Amino acid sequence: xxxxxxxxxxxxxxxxxxxxxxxxxxxxxxxxxxxxxxxxxxxxxxxxxxxxxxxxxxxxxxxxxxxxxxxxxxxxxxxxxxxxxxxxxxxxxxxxxxxxxxxxxxxxxxxxxxxxxxxxxxxxxxxxxxxxxxxxxxxxxxxxxxxxxxxxxxxxxxxxxxxxxxxxxxxxxxx
Amino acid sequence: xxxxxxxxxxxxxxxxxxxxxxxxxxxxxxxxxxxxxxxxxxxxxxxxxxxxxxxxxxxxxxxxxxxxxxxxxxxxxxxxxxxxxxxxxxxxxxxxxxxxxxxxxxxxxxxxxxxxxxxxxxxxxxxxxxxxxxxxxxxxx
Numbered sequence: 268x269x270x271x272x273x274x275x276x277x278x279x280x281x282x283x284x285x286x287x288x289x290x291x292x293x294x295x296x297x298x299x300x301x302x303x304x305x306x307x308x309x310x311x312x313x314x315x316x317x318x319x320x321x322x323x324x325x326x327x328x329x330x331x332x333x334x335x336x337x338x339x340x341x342x343x344x345x346x347x348x349x350x351x352x353x354x355x356x357x358x359x360x361x362x363x364x365x366x367x368x369x370x371x372x373x374x375x376x377x378x379x380x381x382x383x384x385x386x387x388x389x390x391x392x393x394x395x396x397x398x399x400x401x402x403x404x405x406x407x408x409x410x411x412x413x414x415x416x417x418x419x420x421x422x423x424x425x426x427x428x429x430x431x432x433x434x435x436x437x438x439x440x441x442x
Numbered sequence: 443x444x445x446x447x448x449x450x451x452x453x454x455x456x457x458x459x460x461x462x463x464x465x466x467x468x469x470x471x472x473x474x475x476x477x478x479x480x481x482x483x484x485x486x487x488x489x490x491x492x493x494x495x496x497x498x499x500x501x502x503x504x505x506x507x508x509x510x511x512x513x514x515x516x517x518x519x520x521x522x523x524x525x526x527x528x529x530x531x532x533x534x535x536x537x538x539x540x541x542x543x544x545x546x547x548x549x550x551x552x553x554x555x556x557x558x559x560x561x562x563x564x565x566x567x568x569x570x571x572x573x574x575x576x577x578x579x580x581x582x583x
Contacts, residue, residue: 395558
């Protein structure tokens with residue numbers, strides 16, 4: 268990986284982390300799903316995994332002192348985006364398909380935490396936790412759907428243009 | 443056009459879900475509940491019987507009768523327990539029982555059942571007994 272890509276990944280992590288902190292007063296309302304889908308669309312699978320790992324480590328360090336009960340499910344859940352994008356989604360840039368994916372992801376993200384929270388709090392019953400988590404999942408799913416549906420395409424075009432343009436500029440300047 | 447239809451459907455789904463959840467989440471018109479607070483060594487710090495009306499919430503009753511502290515957006519203890527949009531406040535302190543959320547927390551038991559709902563989502567029924575107990579993370583319930 269070249270220095271420019273590393274810089275772009277670092278800045279992407281900073282953007283995701285900052286917007287999340289700015290929107291922290293609104294539970295589960297954030298642009299993280301949108302931004303990760305956009306970045307996964309323009310970065311390779313390996314770069315996306317590095318981006319998500321960096322973001323999750325930073326977020327867990329800041330919010331929960333690298334608590335494994337948050338870090339592990341968060342990492343697994345966010346990894347699902349690049350994995351799905353490069354497999355079942357077939358690298359699509361269709362915003363409707365991606366918006367529906369973001370909607371489903373809102374629920375999957377919540378479910379991923381359930382076994383870890385049950386272990387952490389010593390809860391044995393799954394059903395009440397599943398029901399209690401539904402409002403948060405609905406908010407995350409709807410926010411993901413709406414933001415991807417309306418903002419994905421312009422952001423993707425912008426990011427793609429930056430990646431392509433900067434590639435040329437960087438190549439010329441180094442030569 | 444397709445995007446507009448999907449967006450409207452999503453917003454209707456969001457609004458409908460919350461209307462349905464609030465419909466099933468109504469307290470009794472009036473009654474009496476008992477609140478007990480248990481500290482880290484298992485001693486009962488306080489027990490109070492409190493009357494409520496349909497206007498009251500469990501948090502209101504706690505706030506009026508105990509000194510409470512809640513988690514702020516960074517899960518640090520704060521005396522400002524402002525209502526949070528869509529979700530529930532996180533109780534971190536009741537009188538002298540203080541928790542840090544990472545290593546310990548306040549568990550809520552409703553009629554001897556471990557509550558998985560937050561303080562703002564629990565409905566009040568006449569005769570309910572609520573126990574607020576200091577718990578260590580990973581400990582037994």
